[in-house]
Amino acid sequence: MDSREIKSGIFSVGAIDWDRELFDALIPLPDGTSYNSYLIQGAEKTALIDTVYPPKKDTLLNNLKNLSVDRLDYIIANHAEPDHSGSISAVLELYPSAKIVTNSKCKEILKDQFFFNDNQFIVINNRETLSLGDRTLEFIITPWVHWPDTMLTYLKEDKIMFTCDLFGSHYSTSELFANNEAKYMHAAKRYYAEIMMPFRKIIKKHLNTIADYDIELLAASHGPVNLNPNHMINAYQDWISDDVQNEIIIPYVSMYGNTTRMVEYLINSFVKKGFVVRPFNIITTDMGELIEASVDASTIIFGTSTVLGGAHPAVANAAFLLNAVKPKTKFVSLVGSYGWGTTVYKQLKSMLFCLQAEFIDPVLIKGYPGNEEYQQLEAFAGHIKEKHNNNTLSAAGV
Numbered sequence: 001m002d003s004r005e006i007k008s009g010i011f012s013v014g015a016i017d018w019d020r021e022l023f024d025a026l027i028p029l030p031d032g033t034s035y036n037s038y039l040i041q042g043a044e045k046t047a048l049i050d051t052v053y054p055p056k057k058d059t060l061l062n063n064l065k066n067l068s069v070d071r072l073d074y075i076i077a078n079h080a081e082p083d084h085s086g087s088i089s090a091v092l093e094l095y096p097s098a099k100i101v102t103n104s105k106c107k108e109i110l111k112d113q114f115f116f117n118d119n120q121f122i123v124i125n126n127r128e129t130l131s132l133g134d135r136t137l138e139f140i141i142t143p144w145v146h147w148p149d150t151m152l153t154y155l156k157e158d159k160i161m162f163t164c165d166l167f168g169s170h171y172s173t174s175e176l177f178a179n180n181e182a183k184y185m186h187a188a189k190r191y192y193a194e195i196m197m198p199f200r201k202i203i204k205k206h207l208n209t210i211a212d213y214d215i216e217l218l219a220a221s222h223g224p225v226n227l228n229p230n231h232m233i234n235a236y237q238d239w240i241s242d243d244v245q246n247e248i249i250i251p252y253v254s255m256y257g258n259t260t261r262m263v264e265y266l267i268n269s270f271v272k273k274g275f276v277v278r279p280f281n282i283i284t285t286d287m288g289e290l291i292e293a294s295v296d297a298s299t300i301i302f303g304t305s306t307v308l309g310g311a312h313p314a315v316a317n318a319a320f321l322l323n324a325v326k327p328k329t330k331f332v333s334l335v336g337s338y339g340w341g342t343t344v345y346k347q348l349k350s351m352l353f354c355l356q357a358e359f360i361d362p363v364l365i366k367g368y369p370g371n372e373e374y375q376q377l378e379a380f381a382g383h384i385k386e387k388h389n390n391n392t393l394s395a396a397g398v
């Protein structure tokens with residue numbers, strides 16, 4: 001897409017990837033994504049904030065050429081991941097005298113990932129500023145919003161915070177700006193779940209730092225520019241908090257329907273007890289939706305048939321992923337059917353070592369569930385409700 005002017009002398013010059021289907025070879029992208037790059041023209045110097053994923057580099061280079069940018073002084077690298085830094089070399093071919101401006105950790109990772117010389121860098125410290133003449137950039141080093149190298153860049157006079165991955169969304173749209181409409185916020189929450197949730201505690205500190213800044217626009221490097229920063233920052237405050245919703249998610253797989261019957265019983269039982277329940281049949285589930293649902297669910301109950309002694313590999317994959325993204329879930333358990341013997345609970349529990357949740361005894365049955373097994377499930381659901389009642393949840397009606 002052609003460049004678009006955010007305000008006088010500030011342009012969005014990156015690329016929209018309407019058709020990208022997977023990010024990091026892992027998470028589906030139902031709405032594509034974008035790699036935003038921002039050009040800032042000062043009275044004396046010109047800076048580019050972040051670049052784009054290398055397959056899209058021509059869009060960036062053409063946008064710079066079409067804007068008749070004849071001189072580029074600084075390439076600000078907020079993050080060394082190739083979706084933002086992979087086209088720095090291509091930009092440098094066009095503007096060989098430009099310097100890469102970044103923090104020391106980002107410089108180190110950039111040098112590991114690409115071929116750069118020391119003399120191509122200007123290394124900045126936390127809160128250091130860089131003048132473009134009538135415009136000033138300030139760098140705020142914020143490790144772990146996504147890698148240990150990440151930083152934000154604040155354009156003081158215009159009150160724009162360039163946040164790279166933080167507050168981003170995999171959401172391709174022709175609109176330059178978003179105003180927190182539901183579809184966009186859903187994409188932002190899903191993005192938070194996939195990329196930011198593992199660093200929830202560190203983000204808390206960074207949000208305190210950000211609170212010192214007067215921000216009119218949040219310009220992330222994925223998704224549209226946010227016109228209402230407070231709304232997004234408040235949403236993050238909520239997502240990173242320890243509060244959970246009155247919601248139970250059930251990732252499950254069943255080969256012959258027995259585990260499905262157990263899950264269906266539980267859905268009805270939990271609904272009658274006032275919970276919101278979201279089952280995810282892992283065979284057909286978009287894993288991004290499952291992870292997004294885990295952002296504020298109070299409870300995760302896995303459901304699986306036993307396969308070769310353990311969990312169905314698809315459920316094991318879901319457990320592995322949920323363990324990696326570390327949701328703030330308070331309670332975890334398991335239901336499932338087996339044929340003659342199972343170690344599924346032990347196995348699943350050992351896979352979920354990062355979750356700071358209480359593990360509740362599972363319901364594992366042989367073959368199909370009959371009356372006795374449904375009674376067991378009813379008792380199990382009642383036990384979980386009790387656990388909720390004893391916990392200080394923001395769970396109205398439970």
Ligand SMILES: Cc1cc2nc3c(=O)[nH]c(=O)nc-3n(C[C@H](O)[C@H](O)[C@H](O)COP(=O)(O)O)c2cc1C
Binds near residue numbers: 257337338339341367
């Ligand atoms: C490929 C395969 C491997 C299985 N391995 C085991 C096993 O190791 N231990 C066990 O107790 N049951 C095993 N079973 C039996 C199932 O766990 C059992 O039939 C169960 O009731 C299926 O639940 P479902 O209807 O939810 O798929 C296996 C079944 C299949 C098809």
Ligand SMILES: [Fe+2]
Binds near residue numbers: 079081147
């Ligand atoms: Fe990243």
Ligand SMILES: [Fe+2]
Binds near residue numbers: 081084
């Ligand atoms: Fe990114």
